[in-house]
Amino acid sequence: MNHFLSKIILCSCLYFFSSCGLINGEDALDYKEMVKGCTNKNVIMMVCDGCGFNQFIAADYFNYGEKGQQPFYSFPVTIAMSTYSKSANVYSSQKAYSIPDWVRSKFTDSGASATALATGVKTNNNSIGVNSDKNPVKNVTEVAHETGRSAGVVTSMPISHATPAGFTVHQASRTNYTEIAQNMITNTHLDVILGAGHPLFDNNGVAVSAEVVLDSLGNSIGGTPFYDYIGGASLYEKLKAGTATNLDGSWAFIESLSDFEKYASFSSDSLPDRLIGIAPVLYSLQSSRGNGPMPSDTIVGEHPKNTTVPDLKTMSQIALNLLNKNENGFFLMIEGGAIDAAAHEKSIARTIEEMTDFTATVEQVIFWIENHGGFEENLLIITADHETGFLIGPNGYTDKTIDYDLINNGKGKVPGHSFHSSAHTNQLVPLFAKGECAESIEKTLQGIDFRHGSYTDNAVLGTLIHHILIESMPAE
Numbered sequence: 001m002n003h004f005l006s007k008i009i010l011c012s013c014l015y016f017f018s019s020c021g022l023i024n025g026e027d028a029l030d031y032k033e034m035v036k037g038c039t040n041k042n043v044i045m046m047v048c049d050g051c052g053f054n055q056f057i058a059a060d061y062f063n064y065g066e067k068g069q070q071p072f073y074s075f076p077v078t079i080a081m082s083t084y085s086k087s088a089n090v091y092s093s094q095k096a097y098s099i100p101d102w103v104r105s106k107f108t109d110s111g112a113s114a115t116a117l118a119t120g121v122k123t124n125n126n127s128i129g130v131n132s133d134k135n136p137v138k139n140v141t142e143v144a145h146e147t148g149r150s151a152g153v154v155t156s157m158p159i160s161h162a163t164p165a166g167f168t169v170h171q172a173s174r175t176n177y178t179e180i181a182q183n184m185i186t187n188t189h190l191d192v193i194l195g196a197g198h199p200l201f202d203n204n205g206v207a208v209s210a211e212v213v214l215d216s217l218g219n220s221i222g223g224t225p226f227y228d229y230i231g232g233a234s235l236y237e238k239l240k241a242g243t244a245t246n247l248d249g250s251w252a253f254i255e256s257l258s259d260f261e262k263y264a265s266f267s268s269d270s271l272p273d274r275l276i277g278i279a280p281v282l283y284s285l286q287s288s289r290g291n292g293p294m295p296s297d298t299i300v301g302e303h304p305k306n307t308t309v310p311d312l313k314t315m316s317q318i319a320l321n322l323l324n325k326n327e328n329g330f331f332l333m334i335e336g337g338a339i340d341a342a343a344h345e346k347s348i349a350r351t352i353e354e355m356t357d358f359t360a361t362v363e364q365v366i367f368w369i370e371n372h373g374g375f376e377e378n379l380l381i382i383t384a385d386h387e388t389g390f391l392i393g394p395n396g397y398t399d400k401t402i403d404y405d406l407i408n409n410g411k412g413k414v415p416g417h418s419f420h421s422s423a424h425t426n427q428l429v430p431l432f433a434k435g436e437c438a439e440s441i442e443k444t445l446q447g448i449d450f451r452h453g454s455y456t457d458n459a460v461l462g463t464l465i466h467h468i469l470i471e472s473m474p475a476e
């Protein structure tokens, strides 16, 4: 074929990917070339679970009265990203704006999307770090270890929930919490794991009895403690006793707010080599408190927050300082995991509350970067695994049109909106990046969307990050 013609066809495919089918990343994209000369020390990926563009905009309107005020909006890379899994609808810009039922059917779950971001491999929903044949595929925390770096995960959800699991272990099903937690804790090279999922506290951070009330048949009446998120009762006891180990050594363990706050004030030198921290709360730091998120929650801050748990910012500060002990650098995944939980329940108030916690953490991470080598050494990527709730403007949709625009009611006021799904959707999600090698992301574009412009894809981004870590491997 004429070389010029083949180039046009390739370009057409790159830019109108949805009509050409999946570009096989490994074949069509020259990742090695894209990352040539990158000298990253650290890569930090922040995953906003369940966040489309409108979840960000809702918080912008509420907190600032306008869009675009936060620092990440002026990052050099501000694009979109497709999130579909192997078992889902391939992204189509045309369908995303004209067929409401397409938007909310055959979408990715958090397991498949985390796997794509962490391994570069599209897999079926429910999968954790395995391909569609259920074979393990290498994840980014494993690549970090192979390149001499440290690695860790931080989340506002249980440590073994889908997103942190997808970045660290390999399991056929995301609901195998006990096995996931056991693998994360005992069978990896991870250096820090911080999140929720405490067996001895409820969703309000209130202690539950370790001696479960039994009925006459020996069945527990309350159903608690729930040890699965932390890998079972005996592993919990080992963590407390300081005898739990992973492939590299023993874990330090914290579980009280005062310890989280104390550790957040420590410099790298004062922190242990390896740390697991389980906040004293079960399902999420804040979003499940009280009766949990509800569609009727329209007043931000109406329900008093749990006061006995750390926030995402505090946990992230600990992780950054601990990982920074390694002069070769690190990979860290920070998940704002409860935005998804709030949007599943169509709670705009808790969606905004959780977004606010996430973006406050982003600001903290930026501050940390500026004081630890700057963006010359660090790459910060802020993105999402999928949209949740089909959060759109108050006019909703018709058979052929979707009103995506939220109505700005000003600072401190919930924007005009409507939710149209209690599940995930196929919408594109935002991607912001700044730092060493950030521009390589713009070489991975997969199409141009009618509304959001250029977009890449979650599996393509995952593959690229592996290459960034390998290319900038510290010298022996």
Ligand SMILES: [Zn+2]
Pocket (backbone or CB within 6 Å): 050, 110, 340, 341, 344, 388, 424
């Ligand atoms: Zn979800």
